[in-house]
Amino acid sequence: MRVLVVGGGIAGQAVIEAIRERDRDIELTLACAEPRLPYDRVALSTLLANGADVDSLTLRPASWYEDNDVEVLLDTWVDELDGYDRYVLCTGSDALVPPIPGAEHAHVFRGPEDCAAITAAAKGKAVVIGGGLLGLEAAYGLASLGCETTVVHLMDRLMERQLDQGAATLLTPAMEQLGVNVLLERNTEEITPGGVRLAGGEELPADVVVISVGIRPQVELARRLGLNVERGIVVDDAMVTSDPRVLAVGECAQHRGVVHGIVAPIHEQAKVAADTICGVEAAYTGSIPTAKLKVMGVDLVCAGAPDGSRAVVVADDSTYRKLVVDPDGRTVGTILLGDIRGSELLMDAVRTGREADDPLALLAEASQATAADLPDSARVCNCHGVCKGEIVDAIRTRGLGSTLEVVNVTRAGAGCGSCKPVVAELLANERGGAAEEATFLCPCRRQTREELAAVVRERGIESVSELSAACGAGRDCGACKPGLAYLMSEINGNRHREERHARFINDRVHANIQNDGTFSVVPRIRGGVTTAAELRRIADVAEKHEVPLIKITGGQRIDLLGIKKEQLPAIWEELDMPSGHAYAKAVRTVKTCVGTDFCRFGLGDAMGVGIELERAMEGLYTPHKVKGAVTGCPRNCAEAYVKDIGVVAVEGGWEVYVGGAAGATVRKGDLLATVPTSDEAIRVSLAFLQHYRESAEYLERTYAYIARVGIEPVREAVMSDMEGLLERYRIAKAAADPDPWRERHNPVHPKQFAELDS
Template structure:
């Protein structure tokens, strides 16, 4: 059932999610009766009877009847078009509805509801999620992570009605649902209503047979019911007062139950620590344990709003008791294992938030951690695979790759969140014989092609639209998705200066020409050439702030002024007034040239050796508006004292007595990288040519979302040197191509939007 969401989203087929085919049952001497429902249990004669009247004797009986979706007991709940989301039949109904109907309402903003909504959107329906509370997934996320998730889903086109209580469903003349009405008497059109408001253990069969039930079938630590011949596992049970609605506890319960059915008699189930992962492609979310904390707990929190990353680790007595991760979940399995094992984290507390790779000492490296795990440690929660299962399979079946392990154990074959842990386990088991997975990592779920393959194919061919690329490269989704469309659109821009930019294939910030802030407002950053401004510009900014009641102005590290708290409705008017004062977009929202930071230089500074301000202004006016694989920053320092911090920028110029030192590949932020010295030049003209050539080389060679620092680490400084320093003709050609590409891009997007161009940000993508 956990893989129904990818089926609804067209990411997997029914055949792909089947745990075992019919031959598997025959091969393992299991008699399978399909299309057969057990209607009664005769405990005195130890027999079960099915709906066809057939009777089957048992020595031991295992009940695994699961759960039923909870359907709100409101007027209209039994109309056609009102369903739950629990089985293949529900998925088939949703897919059929999407072919003939338009508007879908999902009641419930929990894990299952959001996955259903995502799948229905992929099927081309207009989807609104109705939720009782203000926060989504409140059982798995704190408010911060919930609001980040809400923002991401809204950017994808999903609509929400929060803090809303459904009152009744209204039918059309044919008896199918047509409208949903709320307690505030508002209403919405609905051709399909999916109720995802929870589950109820399915224990009626057990209860009718006299087995003790409360909220579920009550079992002990061996999974035995009050009848010594009857066991129960899964969502139908109640253990130590708890009922579980996730798959991972079932695997733990099943192992204990199998141990006792086989009469080993040593397994004990003591409850489960659970984790959650949302199966929506492109959204990374992980939650585990008590993320709300206790009176005595502490929170370790990391948040990077610009990158959409949030991590919270809840600690009590130096033990992790819960975690929430959004945007970067690569260490989720590691935190989860630390929590399950109740490891003391005191000696790594100061580095814990930065992940396993940053713990750093010889006893806490990723491979050391995996090697130290007990064989019973769970690696894959989706399929209930523990460390011992994987190690045994590797050794007994001579497995060497991730694909081998997936095929033989099913570990990492479902949601994929444990892939890193599985690869580390393969590495520790095989040592030097470990083979990195030969399977390439696709750009997204729409294709099997990698980022490099897509990049190279576009640069070797001529295309006019992203859809031509999708068709030529056999994309499974002919319209692409939010992951691949921006990337393909960028490669087309970089490869062909005549290409018409597809505004619909850009990220929301680039479509909005502003950075969305956590409260839903926007920040606006006008460009200040080389960090130099004028009284008119400052007066214009001040007037705009007063006129539109903008709450905050801040001087940025890039020597500009950021206006925070601009409402979406005011954006065009703010842009228009700024433009009237001669200000243009600073592209603070884009994968583009951001800033050119300068110092006072020899114009004013007694230590200055060259005119850094003048050079900065010249470079910014040459490079502004250019689209890059990622954000790009320049700096010009007027002397070796380097007040403009040129040696941590993507391209930095430092003035010396003989001319300019040219530095490349720097990066600030969490992982600082100091630039590499590319070369030294004597004249301003040479320096300017190098900047243009370097920009174009980066634009043409780097992969989308690859900053210059990791790009140079990947290709090597020698590659850049060969292209720019050793080959003068190539350098001049690159610079010329850059200037040509700028002819179509140096248009102020704020002015265009204020005048009505590209006024729509979204279009409905259907398949």
């Protein structure tokens, strides 16, 4: 059988995964109208609010489709159906734009290009038309970009379809505390290039206007094919349209008169559609509407009907918990705002119509419920439609030992991530409270760093793609590819084949992405010692390019913040200074005090040693970021005791400390060695650095590595193999790129520094 799935969104992806779970032989083709693989559209708000990289939203890497024999056609519009046995329309929806004069001056909020356009225009004042779920998320994103943001809503309360008056009354001030003004019962009459005019003559100045009032099912193809179309493409309980060869799933489908505009029903429909395709009798009977607001600082979950014949409410000035039951005592709705404890249990009660003779007791039970108390049918992850029973079964049958493994295997928590605490609790329950196992470098294939390193060495592998082809690492979800890229560079002494698709956005453009989608540039200032000429050059660049913020960092560096991606090449050219690697999992800085040069307490040349040490370490990638310091006496002005590598001048010599931390974790470093000269201190520091590069897990800071392994084994490993470690360090250092900013002259690909990276 040959099956064509039309539409590369969440629905299309869900359908092909569900079919593949049931049948490995069906020939599958996925036609995507967009020029990219299916991505998590539900998480689009993170592109605005957190400056996330669009690639981070991709649901599966390209290798997954290859491994599962799915032909993918990108940037492809389907005009007619021919050549396949069955078809599944997953064409989704478009943003609904009401007939407002001047609407062409506004943005919609439906895709990555929309987010890029909104971010580029975000300055001064912003107006969002629509106070529903997506409208509030867009407004929060704009407020996070520094805009003075106003939501204009036609109705008398926010999210009127999901909330009652009591909850909405609390939601409005909660949004206002985040910098979002709310205007209710306002009708937008006209949008102009400079703002919005409301009915009655009220005018709101705006530099950017976003319309988010709902969706319109994409049904043009279905109409051309002569299918039965009302608001959406009409389907029966088997998800079959009026043409028995054609099914429809997702926001384009209309089932029993309802078009669902949320993600949870997609997975339920996709499973039924896959059963139908595979010849298994199945029925979709509808879904309970649910909503979860993805705005940091506002916890809101609701399901089912906001009102009913009977309801109980527990509320105060900042929290609202409501349970609604029908005349027969069945649970039909819940609203949780500010306090969402037990949301999984209550949402399951709504979905299953659980009897609640005493609704208040059920509400109280939910507030005390743990993950162990949830029924197997409780949906833990709404983004991917994963229930507790599926998670527990995967932990038991596959022997999963870490939360990351569970996320990658079951996909629970791989969306917005809000359910990860419950996933971790379920894992802890199944493991009897035992600590989580060390994380596999590739959790999907349960492959450790050591196992993958052995494959690389035995087969002489020089790229992530070769490694993936050899053993499958990174081919299922792709989340481990940055770790594989590091492993490849470390084992090959930086003489590997670099593949940018395996790197984070920061490493692809050599700058640190910020929460508004702009970047920060930190030039290398070794040891925190600079010159008047360098300072003048930095000032000239900042002034010429109107850099919004210049910041002295805690590591004695100068940070230029708020730089657009397309500005980066010109800024680097004019700075003419090497990269400080402030964006990378790499050696960042070596902080120094003035040492014996000026300090009357100085015992050692802190600045000279710090500059030499930083020069020796810079450019090397590491399992996690590495910060260093050299202080000229035990008074510790450079805070060497709480750095990854800290060197301290003492009477008669130097001490080297490792594994210190002063961030979210505070830890004094362990004394690794005491040596008579600064040259020996540098040698010991470099040997430890190489040991850490070779031995620590990816994304494991030095302090976590030392705590896990212990200082004595580390000291033995470093001191007993000093010359071997230093030789391997020299090989890696010799092949390291001294200044990755030189790519400004020869970009890796044409869009490397374009607004949307490919």
